[in-house]
Amino acid sequence: MLRIECPWCGVRNEDEFSYGGDAAVDRPSDEGSPDEWYDYVYTRNNSAGKHTEHWQHVNGCRAWVIVVRDTVTHKIYSTVPASPNLPTGKAGVDQT
Amino acid sequence: MTQKFRTTDGGLIDRNRPISFTFDGKSYQGYEGDTLASALLANGVHLLGRSFKYHRPRGILAAGSEEPNAMVELRTGARKEPNTRATTIELFDGLVAKSQNCWPSLSFDIMAINNLFSPLLSAGFYYKTFMWPVSFWTNVYEHIIRRAAGLGTAPTEADPDHYEQCHEHCDVLVVGAGPAGLMAAQAAADKGARVIIADEHVLLGGSLNSEDLTVSGKPGNDWAAAQVAKLSAMDNVHIFTRTTVFGYYDHNTVAAIEKVSDHVAVPAPGKPRQRMWIFYPKQVVIAAGATERPLIFGNNDIPGIMLAAAVRTYTNQYGVKPGSRAIVVTNNSDAYRTAIDLHGAGVTVVAVVDSRTHPDAPLAAELASLSIELITGKTVGAAGGGQRVAYALLVSTQGDTEEPQRIDCDLIASSGGWNPNLHLHSQSGAKPVYNEAIFSFVPGQSRQAEVCVGAANGSFGLQECLDQGLAAGAEAAKLAGFKGKNKKPPKAGDDGDYSIEALWISPTPYNKSYKQFVDQQNDVKVSDVNLAAQEGYDSVELLKRYTTQGMATDQGKTSNVNALAILAGQRGEPIPDVGITTFRPPYVPVAMGVFAGHTVGHEFMPVRHTAIHDWNKKQGAVFIEAGLWLRARYYPQSPSDTMTDCYIRETNNTRNNVAMIDVSTLGKIDIQGPDAAEFLNRLYINNWLKLPIGKVRYGVMLREDGMVFDDGTTSRLGENHYFMTTTTANAAPVLSHMEYYHQTVWPDLDVVFCSVTEQWTGIAVAGPNSRKLLKKVIDIDLDNAAFPFMAVGECHMNKIPARLFRISFSGELAYEVNVPADYGEQAWLELLEAGKEMGVAPYGTEPLGTMRIEKGHVAGSELDGRTTALDLGLEGLSNRSKHFIGKHNSARPAMLAEGRLQVVGLKSLEPGRNLRVGAHLVDDKVTLESVSQSQGHVSATTFSPSLGCSIALGLLKDGTARHGEQIDAVFPLDDEKIRVEICHPVFIDPKGELVRA
């Protein structure tokens, strides 16, 4: 059971969250080339090790968060809000 | 006399509470506190079942959950439990058990003939044969193999009991309540930590209950009971008995199974049979003890050959004499205690056979004082006997060249050393390491917040167990944030020593060969291990898979280390280089019901009801599932009404008159803020910046890969206030999608939104008389000029506050009324009342489907995740001069290329023959038998009352350019073929005059 520390709600089970995939891919601008758009949608680093990823606390506060997790050990290093503009939650979200 | 093999006194059973039970139809008595195994032994029953492959007689090897052999079928009927270990069944009144895998009877089993053919049935034999003649595989061989496999038979009725799941958090979880665990729990609890201690057994104390040991000067079991009493009195301690911790998962989540009602015939009212606990401890102390491994010698599987410690358990804890003439065979000092305890219980101990040449002097002296013969440098080479062991043949450990010494006996207690129970440690991600001192694996570096203590840590001395438990409990509490001084551990009485010398396989008696079993449940012999290695299946994992060693229901708890030691010997490599197979959950087999908990049957998934559900039900509506929702599909008016009758009637009533449908299930999202319009503009392919207040617009959303995601209408209610609707199916995904883009991609947009799906009941009122109807109840001007097509307004419906939308899915003049859901049913009734004079009637999703097909509105079956706006004829809406999600990938070459499936209308050219969804479109050269390329398929069909024929929507290769052509719609599953005409998908009112009327 992954236990993800929502920056607002605290530690919750993975089944309160939904997975949003690789958060390290940058969305190209409207002027982006077809290659950039292809890369953004289709290719993934798929690292074995530290992986930056999106999760949404769907069954909780509905915030999207960015989790740094090891894909081999599943250890979570950090969880931070995805949006810089939401009022901050609880202090101390370093999950190491 | 019953219970002939009970000791005269002693043991932790309650001799005042006799219990009756039956095994294989015969009645027996035992006592409260017995297991089925101990009670059977007390009655002199040693033969419990037949082995898997050779159908050899099998008895009881162990006294706990590691038991490989003593498996019975427990209970009957729907409560039948095959493959249940007699050693873990608490005896209860009326218990019924049966032997397995034998026919016609346990003592005479025909399949025992396999025993003779054993050389043929060597490891992996089936891979080498059964290939000829080819057809025999499916028809004959496989059938036989399958019938032979498996031990017990499954119940076929639904389980009458129920199961539960529960969550509990704590600071320190202690697994196992032996001396180490009890100390750990105490130490952590004393510091104020929230402590959970769980043990498989009902009686806590672990080995203290089965050994003749003392702590603080008291008998071990008394000390344990006092310790338990102390813990129970603390409100920061939660003690779980009958609870096996079976899985150590990520992030220190630990799963356990509590056997709530297995010790009674039927669970008490409301009580579950078993309960799964999910523990969330900050720290875990694993004090799970160790498992003894048997010595491997010829015929070592005969009933009456038992583990030495199990013999002590039966003798000391259950007051049972597992035999009358015993020999103890060992490679370590610990098993001497078995001889001493048996002697104390009045069993004749013929000899202790120790493979070591220099055994422990004090122990030897103690045996001498009891007149028990000690034979050193020898071991049992083979045993003999039929359904019960009758003798042992002794050999020297160097191997012999003469006839072996024979000792008659009916019990052989064997000890090959101890394996710490590393399952949970290993499941937590850690790698056990080999320890030369105990000839087994011990815990390695921890990967999670976990520590092993006591026998589970390879420390077998009682004092060590107490010391380690205390220290680990205190440390765990400290790591969880609790302070306080550590107490002193209690003093353990002397428990001897645990020195051991390796002996992996006994030499066989001179010039003889015997079956030497490694894995007793799967009938894997030493020769199978050797053969596997010889054939190249020589890594532990290949060995396991080729021979099935360790794959039986005991998962090799007593056999794995022996097997890999033999393999290492065969490979000529040290044991650590060979390694062990992976430990996997569950630690003991766990009933599927436990994993399911309450989430089965009707609770497997919740049902969603609209506010009009009860009314619909009263009307006798037939429902259809839409995701979790139940929607009215059609409304039969008489028992003879078919679905077709109903949807034609309901469609006609809508097209010709006025009808209403509950559309509450559509997703609804309230969107507000200065950037709301800009946000919509990026979500949808069409323009949103200039939608006037009071107006509704249809919109289409794409996924980032360019495929259509969802469609729906969005209304502008105020300057910065919008109201979006989504399809029923996509309500939740669309909201998450919006939240994703708002929070991660465009956080600078000042917009807020939330789902209001639940707040509103939606009722569509459709048909030429809809305006007339609504005018009677709505308090705003509904004339066409004042409230034109695609208008929205706030109003009251009689007294009920409402929102009114002039939109149409049916293609008729139509409105949608939204009212707060608690008023939903009342609004529905008021509309029915107001429309009575016009003949208003409800309609369901079936006529809704009919009308949308007639109107060529695409829906879920066309928005199948593989279609683009262009494919669906919606590209006209898009504005490619602005940015929107999916814009770039919807312009990839393949998205614009020829050969894509595009939406078309289809008309049956064969009167009376209806098109069916799932039919494929093929050109007329194709016969039903020939292999072909499908050109597309039929996605939605209906009989169109307006057109008087069967029509459909379909997705057809380059369909847009093919209107007017003919093609075949084939349904090979039912040998059907219908000629159809391809046409424009909008069948009626192509200019949309009706909706604007």
Next chain:
Amino acid sequence: MPDTQAKEFPVRVSPLLPIDRDAIVDYKNVRLQERKCLNAIQVLAYANKHAETASAISKALGIECPVTPGICSSNEHTQIAWSTPNSWMVIASDDAAGRNPGELLETLQRAVGELAAVVDQSHGRCGLRLSGPRAREVMAKNTAIDLHPRVFKPGQCASTSVAHMSALVIQVDDQPTYDLFVARSLARSFAHAIEHSCHEFQDD
């Protein structure tokens, strides 16, 4: 929107109607009841308006509006539960303070003005009250969050998954009593699941 001046109001129909008993569960040590005629107003603050919105709500209702996640402040009639990073759920029963339907909504709209969006969810949620000495054990069967009295106390709330459904949990007192709010459409399945979890305690 709703005309609070109107004298008569339509009757509200509970989403739980068919299992409408005085209490859904009424055992000696655990009770489950519906909180009827619920007012649940979601207030969503616009960008950078979180603090201002909170103080506007506090002022209007005379209850400290929580800016810390997981807190629910309340007075006799009204609860303000932290709900999402930018929103609160303001909860009251219709008749509690002698208010008319719509009054709370209007009060809040007036109070926050352009600071926040105010969205009525009153008909979209079903409120249930679970109470009694066994209530915590019943909750433990349905939610994974830690409700131990050391950790979760009266005045705390959590949006979490309860019986596999999204719910807002507020601890009301240390009896303990919990208020549970779920989507209206799921109310029956939800109530049934909680009821089922209470069965074990029928005889004690």
Next chain:
Amino acid sequence: MHYSALSLIKHALTGNRGWTRAWRNPEPKKQYDVIIIGGGGHGLATAYYLARLHGITNVAVLEKGYIGGGNTGRNTTIVRSNYMLNANSQFYEHSMKLWEGLSQELNYNVMFSQRGILNIFHNDAQRDAFARRGNAMRLNGVDAVMHDLDGVKKLMPHLDFSKNTRFPVTGGLAQPRGGTARHDAVAWGYARGADRLGVDIIQRCEVTGFRRDGDKLLGVETSRGFIGAGQVGVAVAGNSSRVFKMVGIKLPIESHVLQAYVTEGIKPLVNTVCTFGAGHFYISQSDKGGLVFGGDLDGYNSYAQRGNLPTFNHVVAGGVTMMPCLARLRILRQWGGVMDMSMDGTPIISKTPIDNLYMNGGWCYGGFKATPGSGWVFAHTIANDKAHELNRAFTLERFREGYLLDEKGVGATPNAH
């Protein structure tokens, strides 16, 4: 050494001491014509067909652990060809035909058991979707039968057929030729077959890099040193991204864990492969008597090769809901495998941007059934430096261009395929 009943008897009489290794344990040579990375079913089958059909025998299969230890050794062994999209349907049907003669071809009983596969449905929408698929199968020459309730009852008598159930069963789509096979035996059989044709199977040999001279591929770096190769085929399933990262290629693949479970062995209870239509659950019974079942992915990127608890609970809940008598049967073991989830749910068997480097991956949870077909077309692709007609659509480039093969229609969300 030929395997047969006769040889079994012969060796039994001599104490089984005469059996020789099923495959050799050679030291790696300096140079091979073709190196296949990955000793799973696909890699071994590829080597076998390279030698058998294309006469290329100077081949090595490099396996980092033991052969069949990847997904080949941990899958639920379902073999079927019931696909909807033409390219898939034709490829998997080719594979099915190879299965049908595989034990004889390899002289190794892979226990291919055509006990049929049945997809249960519960409502009209599901039936319609299965009709579309079943009809597509028939048009592609694949067997498919639509069953009504009675038909389902005959095949799976112990499902919950009560009327008042949450998800009443209304029918099912069956492929009678579908079934299961003994997974490990497939790897072993191909290994033995390839070995007998001269292929070197090298275990405990992990590829750690590629050596190139400019654009020219020279060979691979391994835990046992450099090994030269003319051509390299990669068939490493869940590890595809890691291996291709060594040559700087970023793949349209994510690695996810799929779990599987087995119960204690019992006498025959489930006689076909059956999938639940209302939840993620499918089940079959192994030759050894265990009920083997599985469900959905854990849902997040992972290389952990072990499963987590919520999915476990959810899968079993689906199973007990579908078949209530399962509740009292006990689960013996839970494990996981690392799936190579492609962005459209369809495999990639293709040339790559690097000459002489070939890819076989993106199998998602369905590559076991593809083993013979995959090896067959991959061998063809390597031998001819050109895709076979059957894998022409399975290119790496299709994502860029948009020629997707998305059976589920869920788009570029690998955890949803």
